[in-house]
Amino acid sequence: QVRLVESGGGLVQPGGSLRLSCSTSGSSFSIATMDWYRQAPGKERELVAGITSVGTTNYADSVKGRFTISRDSAKNMAYLQMNSLEPEDTAVYYCSAIFFDGTGRRSWGQGTQVTVSS
Numbered sequence: 001q002v003r004l005v006e007s008g009g010g011l012v013q014p015g016g017s018l019r020l021s022c023s024t025s026g027s028s029f030s031i032a033t034m035d036w037y038r039q040a041p042g043k044e045r046e047l048v049a050g051i052t053s054v055g056t057t058n059y060a061d062s063v064k065g066r067f068t069i070s071r072d073s074a075k076n077m078a079y080l081q082m083n084s085l086e087p088e089d090t091a092v093y094y095c096s097a098i099f100f101d102g103t104g105r106r107s108w109g110q111g112t113q114v115t116v117s118s
Contacts, residue, residue, distance in 0.1 A: 035050040035097070
């Protein structure tokens with residue numbers, strides 16, 4: 001029922017930028033928190049950035065100053081602006097959300113590939 005769909009991934013050179021988008025649908029509840037995770041081959045999935053319903057943001061130390069998470073509540077969308085990309089940022093990026101439905105359950109998108117390479 002609940003669907004999260006990421007878009008905007010691709011191949012970019014080191015130092016370049018990408019903007020990821022996450023669209024959400026199918027929930028009768030508002031979003032408590034919207035997060036971006038990433039997972040590189042052979043590594044565990046890690047939290048990259050998050051934004052709460054009141055606009056509080058948090059970032060992984062590795063992306064602070066380079067990535068910016070934002071939201072558009074009216075459109076049920078979230079974004080991740082990624083600047084000064086590094087090869088270490090290469091991963092599948094996943095949108096994830098927790099809704100105010102009383103369950104605390106986390107919903108996931110299918111992911112979008114980001115590759116930073118020369």
